[in-house]
Amino acid sequence: MYVSARADYALRAMLAVADAAGSTGDGGLGGGELVKAASLAERQDIPLSFLQGILLDLRRAGLLHSHRGTEGGYALTRPAGEISVGDVLRAVGGALTSVRGMPADRAGYHGVAAGLRDVWLAVDGAIALVVDRTTLADLLADHATVS
Amino acid sequence: MYVSARADYALRAMLAVADAAGSTGDGGLGGGELVKAASLAERQDIPLSFLQGILLDLRRAGLLHSHRGTEGGYALTRPAGEISVGDVLRAVGGALTSVRGMPADRAGYHGVAAGLRDVWLAVDGAIALVVDRTTLADLLADHATVS
């Protein structure tokens, strides 16, 4: 699996939004506090103008909602426990597994190589199992126990 | 997971070599019949000069041995049942999972994103489980039952 900078930044930004909302006392139920892009960029060391494009993707995917103006910013549309890592990856990245740039399920093998398609599908399923089971809340909880 | 053209071709070529050796009656035990690069390229629709570089990688990784000259070609160094898909992928591709071009195990997260590293390691493990369990012989057997 290749995790692009875009996908990496997207996850870090989502975690930072979830953390900011959760730390204000609403129990991480989402939708509360608005966080500004500039604040996210600074807290996770992400180039601001690059981050803005990523946040736009996340909003279009329905994971964030935003508000403009002086008191504007971003917030989760759902509780952190209902947003999985896979949701975020698919919002910015497309397919989890790709073969030569194409999604794994249309490979076009012939002859003796026909079985390879099933291997890629099995890999895709195994990845999905991990990333769909892990939620943002899980990751935040890990962090809390460490610090 | 991203499967590059190189990795894809490598697997198809290995399968074609294994098949050619197996169909000569030695039971697929490897090391027998030599197959020419040109024959592999034609049977699996791979650009010949590109394939030659890939075969070189596979030989350097110890999966193939080669012989030059008029009756030259390539053959497996081990039986097809002892070569896994993961062996081939690692021979041509490097790490199975990478984050922004770096191997998954050195990510450098801080703050609230610290838990991400464990996610990537879990993904890497899940992929490895699939590709290390599947051997070339498994894939050839699948093909045999279909055709």
Next chain:
DNA sequence: CACTCTTCCTACCAACTAAGTAGGAATACT
């Protein structure tokens, strides 16, 4: 209305990688 702050959106640039090509040197057999 005028002003400020923020998200929104498009276009663009530089660097890198992947995919494929070309041409020849080394080796093996006849």
Next chain:
DNA sequence: AGTATTCCTACTTAGTTGGTAGGAAGAGTG
């Protein structure tokens, strides 16, 4: 000597990734 094949290096080309710039549109304030 000659031929066939692997071996190896350098190169080209096209696409993607990571990142920047500059403004338009909306939201609040006096």
